[in-house]
Amino acid sequence: MEEKKLAFIGAGNMSRSLISGLIQAGYPAHLIMATNPSISKLEKLAADFGIHISQDNGQALEWAQAVVLAVKPQMMASMLADLQAQGAKLDNTLLISIAAGINVARLQEMTGQTRIIRTMPNTPSLLGLGMTGLYARPNISQGDRDYAEHMMQAVGKTLWVDEEDGINHIIAAAGSAPAYFFLFMEAMAAHAIQSGFSEQDARLLVQQTALGAANMVVANPDTGLGELRAQVTSKGGTTAQAIAHFQEQGLEHLVANAMTAAVTRARELETQL
Ligand SMILES: NC(=O)C1=CN([C@@H]2O[C@H](COP(=O)(O)OP(=O)(O)OC[C@H]3O[C@@H](n4cnc5c(N)ncnc54)[C@H](OP(=O)(O)O)[C@@H]3O)[C@@H](O)[C@H]2O)C=CC1
Numbered sequence: 001m002e003e004k005k006l007a008f009i010g011a012g013n014m015s016r017s018l019i020s021g022l023i024q025a026g027y028p029a030h031l032i033m034a035t036n037p038s039i040s041k042l043e044k045l046a047a048d049f050g051i052h053i054s055q056d057n058g059q060a061l062e063w064a065q066a067v068v069l070a071v072k073p074q075m076m077a078s079m080l081a082d083l084q085a086q087g088a089k090l091d092n093t094l095l096i097s098i099a100a101g102i103n104v105a106r107l108q109e110m111t112g113q114t115r116i117i118r119t120m121p122n123t124p125s126l127l128g129l130g131m132t133g134l135y136a137r138p139n140i141s142q143g144d145r146d147y148a149e150h151m152m153q154a155v156g157k158t159l160w161v162d163e164e165d166g167i168n169h170i171i172a173a174a175g176s177a178p179a180y181f182f183l184f185m186e187a188m189a190a191h192a193i194q195s196g197f198s199e200q201d202a203r204l205l206v207q208q209t210a211l212g213a214a215n216m217v218v219a220n221p222d223t224g225l226g227e228l229r230a231q232v233t234s235k236g237g238t239t240a241q242a243i244a245h246f247q248e249q250g251l252e253h254l255v256a257n258a259m260t261a262a263v264t265r266a267r268e269l270e271t272q273l
């Protein structure tokens with residue numbers, strides 16, 4: 001991939017995941033910078049990955065050819081207003097936003113420029129196992145689209161959406177979704193602990209099973225998810241009892257409602273920020 005000077009404004013959880021994934025994929029550390037108001041996260045990034053760090057966002061803009069906007073959505077407007085008040089020039093830089101709930105039109109207002117790509121990654125990018133949605137308006141050049149796509153492909157898989165609202169559905173299905181699986185695993189581990197396993201053994205049982213199940217899905221692309229489930233579910237057996245319980249309690253409905261709630265919140269943020 002083209003190796004531009006790439007800066008991350010906001011050095012939190014998601015930036016760390018992306019930076020770690022990029023470095024593992026061979027992106028040169030000397031071409032990456034992160035900025036953040038407090039120093040501790042920056043020092044850790046510099047120590048772990050050897051990247052440039054700064055507490056001055058303006059420096060990121062002066063230095064980089066592409067900038068990832070990685071502050072919390074609620075901080076985006078004030079961060080960008082401060083930058084412009086300092087006299088920072090945003091117009092020569094490719095801006096890649098990872099923020100939930102801020103649409104391109106709003107980002108254009110906040111930055112006064114249009115060279116913006118909106119993305120929605122997730123934290124498994126840390127391990128090169130991310131899933132990122134991307135959206136760009138027609139004005140964005142193929143070169144900029146390719147750069148953002150290759151950057152996210154360095155840390156996992158990518159999917160473009162044609163309509164911007166698709167990003168809100170990617171949030172529900174991928175951006176937020178690692179947390180759903182963690183919640184499920186927490187519940188399973190808690191029950192295993194109640195059944196007498198140590199915390200460590202409960203975690204081993206749950207994590208190895210989750211890993212195995214995910215790998216079964218990946219290794220069998222032509223087998224439906226329902227079929228993989230059926231292969232575990234012996235007639236009159238134990239799994240059937242557990243699955244019947246999930247379904248009687250409306251698991252599918254619960255999941256659909258939870259994902260709809262995430263989309264609704266993303267759309268709500270788009271009207272508020
Ligand atoms: N976490 C996730 O799974 C995902 C997050 N996202 C998006 O990524 C973005 C970041 O989320 P996440 O990493 O979780 O959040 P974090 O809170 O972990 O990171 C945000 C970082 O921004 C820093 N910050 C605050 N104000 C400024 C400023 N003015 N200039 C520069 N940096 C600043 C914070 O510094 P300090 O803590 O020192 O105040 C913090 O380190 C959000 O917009 C979110 O929607 C997208 C997909 C997945």
Ligand SMILES: O=C(O)[C@@H]1CCC=N1
Pocket residue numbers: 100171175176
């Ligand atoms: O919870 C959030 O709002 C962010 C966006 C997707 C994951 N974390």
